[in-house]
Amino acid sequence: MDDQNRNLILATALSFLVILVWFLLFPPPESQTAPQTPAVTQADGTVSVPAVASGAGTTQAPTLEVAQTATxxxxxxxxxxxxxxxxxxxxxxxxxxxxxxxxxxxxxxxxxxxxxxxxxxxxxxxxxxxxxxxxxxxxxxxxxxxxxxxxxxxxxxxxxxxxxxxxxxxxxxxxxxxxxxxxxxxxxxxxxxxxxxxxxxxxxxxxxxxxxxxxxxxxxxxxxxxxxxxxxxxxxxxxxxxxxxxxxxxxxxxxxxxxxxxxxxxxxxxxxxxxxxxxxxxxxxxxxxxxxxxxxxxxxxxxxxxxxxxxxxxxxxxxxxxxxxxxxxxxxxxxxxxxxxxxxxxxxxxxxxxxxWGWFFFLTKPIFWVLHQMHALIGNMGLAIIGLTFIIKLLLFPLAYKSYVSMSKMKALQPEMEKLKEAAGDDRVKMQQEMMALYKREKVNPAAGCLPILLQIPIFFSLYKVIFVTLELRHAPFFGWIRDLSAPDPTSWMNFFGLLPWAAPTHASALGILSIGVWPILLGLSMWLQQKLNPAPADKTQAMIFTWMPWIFMFMLGKFASGLVIYWVANNSITFGQQYTIMRTQGIKPDVFGNMLSGLRKLRKAK
CATH class of the missing domain: 2.70.98.90 (Beta-galactosidase; Chain A, domain 5)
Structure with a gap:
């Protein structure tokens, strides 16, 4: 994937991250109410009824004034x-x-x-x-x-x-x-x-x-x-x-x-x-x-x-x-x-x-309809969200297939790209020219992996809208500790998910954003695993940003509705399975879990 396309993905992801951070840290200010009349004289029951115009002038219905009651x-x-x-x-x-x-x-x-x-x-x-x-x-x-x-x-x-x-x-x-x-x-x-x-x-x-x-x-x-x-x-x-x-x-x-x-x-x-x-x-x-x-x-x-x-x-x-x-x-x-x-x-x-339904009503309405129908069939809104994820992935699969094949080829070209990088040295223009020639010779389209990512963004926001505004998600249970899919995961690693005898920090506190539960952690892990299947950026700065992105998103999305986090975990897991299988069919054998174990061994030896 060339720098231009990689920058597009990076800019999109960072823009999404900025929006999340902004609305978490700086929510819109509450409307200010007008000054209240003192309780003993407030006209709580005042209702102004319109005058009706006629040839003889206008009339006005009476108003009612009731002193404020304590209870x-x-x-x-x-x-x-x-x-x-x-x-x-x-x-x-x-x-x-x-x-x-x-x-x-x-x-x-x-x-x-x-x-x-x-x-x-x-x-x-x-x-x-x-x-x-x-x-x-x-x-x-x-x-x-x-x-x-x-x-x-x-x-x-x-x-x-x-x-x-x-x-x-x-x-x-x-x-x-x-x-x-x-x-x-x-x-x-x-x-x-x-x-x-x-x-x-x-x-x-x-x-x-x-x-x-x-x-x-x-x-x-x-x-x-x-x-x-x-x-x-x-x-x-x-x-x-x-x-x-x-x-x-x-x-x-x-x-x-x-x-x-x-x-x-x-x-x-x-x-x-x-x-x-x-x-x-x-x-x-x-x-x-x-x-x-x-x-x-x-x-x-x-x-x-x-x-x-x-x-x-x-x-x-x-x-x-x-x-x-x-x-x-x-x-x-x-x-x-x-x-x-x-x-x-x-x-x-x-x-x-x-x-x-919002501006994306053409997405939010059908998304909710599918959720409603699947909930009627399954009887569990959390499972309906996972079922919706399968349907979305199925609809996007033809496009995703081309993307995963392209990423597989890009992964296979990683050794060649490393050689080009060493040969070009600091000459970025020469490196870019050699990479484009390599893509053309191997018939690889580096932009093929961008579109599925871009399509996921409006779907993500539409599902967020559906989960946030529709009554059917309110107090809808999943399994275990998730009793309300419209609320964040109530558990926290800070009290070992409820096993330790103290309360976790609330979202309003300074440590609240770090206090996340099981499902947000699964989100971070699923994003990290999915990332391991993709070719690493050639630029060290971009590589570092991409490395930290799953864990940043884990904390940023940790306070979102648990239904949305469950969707994202399911989406990442399905994407990982699809991409891993397609890469194997293309002759690429990614050793994600082996690399993970190797990294843990190195960390243990370093200690």
């Missing part, structure tokens, strides 16, 4: 509630405002430890990081603000004592002036709520009003990862366009005078949805597929509140008539199969893109 239990006990109890969800609805503000996920836990609490998704106003959904009506054309239900309206449960998959709940509120509002809330056997809002006009005159839905989030989430590879914040699809705004970007939106806050409004003529996405969870509002609406993202600095709205057009309800509006609320885990089924069955445009 979640106290906040829940402040209002009368309707229990939510399904196979996958546990929580309650507040009859004040008819809010969905208390929700936990039965199938997901905070940690892998036994007895770990369930993941809490939604929390009521009055607690830190309150997060909830509510619905209402905006009055138009002279209709008084108190004639429609708002965030603090006291609803009454008309039917349904407990919200389950088979028993919806109906809430009712009579404004005492001829308008009767009802809200029928249903939930399916996964994470989709369906809310049917209706208004019955018993007056002698028509009324005009507009339905809306809101998801409010107080403050930036405390568990925000704020990592460059993952989107967290507002996500929406509007007429086929995927939109993503991180919390810092929302705070920096220009102030909209009509909203009185930093805001962005998008008019949607057809299909769309909007909400908040976290690492593994999501809460989104979804109008009917053909329902025009306005998607609004806003941030109110005074209350440190992020908000997403869906606002439907104004409706006219004649005397004796009843009008209704149907919207859906997804509140749950971003399970690929579940979201895909909602997309297909409910015709929710691009709903599966709520999972952050």
């Amino acid at each position: 979640r239990a106290e906040a829940l006990n402040k209002t009368e509630r309707v229990e939510i109890r399904t196979a996958r969800l546990t929580g309650s609805l507040s009859l004040v405002g008819g809010r969905v503000d208390d929700l936990s996920l039965n199938d997901y836990f905070v940690t892998v430890d036994k007895g770990s609490p369930n993941v809490t998704l939604l929390s009521p106003a009055g607690v830190p990081n309150a997060y909830y959904a509510l619905y209402g009506w905006s009055p138009a054309e002279g209709l008084a603000a108190n004639a429609v239900p708002g965030p603090s309206t006291p609803w009454r449960a008309e039917s349904g004592a407990v919200l389950t998959e088979t028993t919806p709940v109906t809430l009712v509120w009579d404004n005492g002036a001829g308008l009767i509002f009802r809200r029928v809330i249903a939930v399916d056997d996964n994470f989709m709520f369906t809310t049917t809002q209706s208004v019955e006009n018993t007056t002698a005159a028509p009324v005009r009003l507009a339905p809306y839905g809101i998801i409010a989030r107080h403050g930036i989430p405390s568990d925000l990862m704020n990592f460059y590879i993952l989107h967290e914040g507002v996500i929406s699809v509007t007429d086929g366009q995927l939109n993503e705004l991180k919390y810092k970007k929302i705070m920096d939106l220009p102030v909209d005078p009509a909203e009185g806050a930093a805001a962005q409004r998008i008019d949607v003529t057809g299909n769309g949805w909007i909400g908040f996405t976290d690492h593994y969870w999501m809460t989104t509002l979804i109008p009917s597929p053909t329902q025009p609406f306005t998607a609004v993202t806003k941030y109110t600095q005074a209350t440190d509140t992020f908000q997403t709205d869906i606002r439907m057009p104004v409706m006219t309800v004649g005397p004796g008539e009843t009008a209704q509006s149907v919207t859906s609320l997804f509140a749950g885990a971003k399970e690929w199969a579940t979201i895909r089924d909602y997309q297909n069955d409910m015709h929710i445009d691009r709903f599966v893109d709520s999972i952050d």
Whole structure:
């Protein structure tokens, strides 16, 4: 391999190494939250509802202010509630405002430890990081603000004592002036709520009003990862366009005078949805597929509140008539199969893109699909990753075969190249000319070994993306001590892999980067073995860099998700087997293990 091609590989590998080191040592800074109002006066429940324009001017729905509560239990006990109890969800609805503000996920836990609490998704106003959904009506054309239900309206449960998959709940509120509002809330056997809002006009005159839905989030989430590879914040699809705004970007939106806050409004003529996405969870509002609406993202600095709205057009309800509006609320885990089924069955445009597939979606989507199918077949996600590795190596084998044959020929030419080096001395130009002549005479293409290496880089990053962002890898066990493939190998050589009675340094400590487990060590060994099959660089500096590279990568990748490290070990092992076999068929008999034993003997004698 000539210097130009070897430098290409070296530059690629070092670039990859620099990226790893940079993001390990200098992660992106966390977004700064706006100053909080003191706890005793904070308007935790403030929800600003849009004014509806009409010929008579604008009107504004009332706001709700609730003093901050010390505990979640106290906040829940402040209002009368309707229990939510399904196979996958546990929580309650507040009859004040008819809010969905208390929700936990039965199938997901905070940690892998036994007895770990369930993941809490939604929390009521009055607690830190309150997060909830509510619905209402905006009055138009002279209709008084108190004639429609708002965030603090006291609803009454008309039917349904407990919200389950088979028993919806109906809430009712009579404004005492001829308008009767009802809200029928249903939930399916996964994470989709369906809310049917209706208004019955018993007056002698028509009324005009507009339905809306809101998801409010107080403050930036405390568990925000704020990592460059993952989107967290507002996500929406509007007429086929995927939109993503991180919390810092929302705070920096220009102030909209009509909203009185930093805001962005998008008019949607057809299909769309909007909400908040976290690492593994999501809460989104979804109008009917053909329902025009306005998607609004806003941030109110005074209350440190992020908000997403869906606002439907104004409706006219004649005397004796009843009008209704149907919207859906997804509140749950971003399970690929579940979201895909909602997309297909409910015709929710691009709903599966709520999972952050990234720029390499053309690689991440098929990689995840293969993992999903193999996991369904095998039942172990770690074995599915190894199976995926075999498939990738099989697809790349025709190209890899040419590369390994070329490397075999290069290995066979090593003695000739050493002779050329001795004959040329310090004359690099002459040496280069003689080497090119040798390649031409022996019909060797030194660039043939570069392409497989370059192809591995986007595949590696795509798999890293899949392992990092998809829920299916979260808390997925492998064998033995690997109980979570999305987390680093928990063992460490510093306490002899748990056999010695002290804890290993954490990643946050100075020695944390050196504290690696079994799988990262296997990674380093597999890279070193694979390297021994390749021709050594003629340049001493390059040779030294290549010699140290497996051990540097071992520590750099040691804190990555164990699923990714398992993939890399499997990839290196398969590559070693393929290359070793092909080299033998080409008449080259690499004595890797003999050389390794010889080196150990020399080291022992030196001592």
